[in-house]
Amino acid sequence: MQDKNAAERKTVQTVTSAQMRAIEAAAMEAGTVTGLQLMERAGEGVVQAVLAQWPHLDHAAEALVLCGPGNNGGDGFVVARLLRARGWKVTVCAKGWEALFPPDDVAREPAARSGGDAWTNARRWRDLGGRCLPLESLPDRARDVPERLLVVDALLGIGQTRPADDLLRPFWTAWGRWSESESGTEIRRVSVDVPTGCDCDTGEPLGQRPFEPDLVVTFHAEKPVHARLRAGGVRIVVADIGLPA
Ligand SMILES: NC(=O)C1=CN([C@@H]2O[C@H](COP(=O)(O)OP(=O)(O)OC[C@H]3O[C@@H](n4cnc5c(N)ncnc54)[C@H](OP(=O)(O)O)[C@@H]3O)[C@@H](O)[C@H]2O)[C@H](O)CC1
Numbered sequence: 001m002q003d004k005n006a007a008e009r010k011t012v013q014t015v016t017s018a019q020m021r022a023i024e025a026a027a028m029e030a031g032t033v034t035g036l037q038l039m040e041r042a043g044e045g046v047v048q049a050v051l052a053q054w055p056h057l058d059h060a061a062e063a064l065v066l067c068g069p070g071n072n073g074g075d076g077f078v079v080a081r082l083l084r085a086r087g088w089k090v091t092v093c094a095k096g097w098e099a100l101f102p103p104d105d106v107a108r109e110p111a112a113r114s115g116g117d118a119w120t121n122a123r124r125w126r127d128l129g130g131r132c133l134p135l136e137s138l139p140d141r142a143r144d145v146p147e148r149l150l151v152v153d154a155l156l157g158i159g160q161t162r163p164a165d166d167l168l169r170p171f172w173t174a175w176g177r178w179s180e181s182e183s184g185t186e187i188r189r190v191s192v193d194v195p196t197g198c199d200c201d202t203g204e205p206l207g208q209r210p211f212e213p214d215l216v217v218t219f220h221a222e223k224p225v226h227a228r229l230r231a232g233g234v235r236i237v238v239a240d241i242g243l244p245a
């Protein structure tokens with residue numbers, strides 16, 4: 001008789017985005033955790049999973065973190081800060097954070113976004129001297145791509161609701177140019193929580209071409225999209241961020 005626990009361990013818990021948000025809200029409501037703690041643990045989980053998957057990248061690779069306008073982007077700013085603290089060269093390219101990183105370097109703090117956890121982490125990145133370039137600033141020549149590069153997709157997560165082509169276009173355009181790069185360039189791609197351009201509850205693409213990660217690090221439990229990604233050969237890691245089962 002198969003050990004019941006082993007069977008349980010084999011079954012992967014799957015939750016929908018709505019269930020995820022309810023679990024998160026209940027934990028914050030109960031005062032057992034704050035959104036900022038969850039975001040920090042999410043970023044830590046991504047970094048640990050990347051180092052476990054590709055230990056040779058540590059101290060040897062550069063990171064390009066793509067941050068979107070919401071909390072998925074907030075996770076990205078945490079990842080950027082943690083990798084920089086490990087000595088990585090980190091470039092952040094983002095959409096939706098222009099007020100904090102204006103081209104004229106005079107930060108404006110619009111009321112709209114200030115106060116959220118993502119805003120806090122974007123400011124932490126700025127306050128340690130981190131810069132934030134527009135998504136259109138991605139290196140567009142193969143020779144400008146470092147020998148070892150980690151691309152972090154923190155554009156959209158479980159909050160994506162519509163085609164993401166506009167957000168992904170700058171990346172796919174640059175990617176097309178990078179693929180001409182000399183052999184030996186190693187580019188690894190990791191998605192935070194959910195690949196941008198994927199509906200996490202149906203697994204269906206949102207737009208023409210979703211981000212194509214080698215690794216996805218999700219939080220607390222898989223979402224329905226992850227089984228489909230795993231079936232397609234993508235490595236899925238579930239990071240524990242301290243939420244109750
Ligand atoms: N416990 C947890 O699950 C934790 C999750 N974290 C991270 O938070 C994200 C979810 O963050 P959220 O802000 O809810 O959503 P996203 O960041 O995925 O999306 C942000 C907003 O982007 C807009 N949106 C939606 N689709 C598009 C699109 N195609 N193009 C542009 N913008 C889009 C939308 O806002 P609108 O007002 O424009 O509709 C989204 O709200 C989760 O995935 C985790 O990474 C916590 O950090 C840790 C705990």
Ligand SMILES: [K+]
Pocket residue numbers: 072153154155156157191192193194195196
């Ligand atoms: K993502």
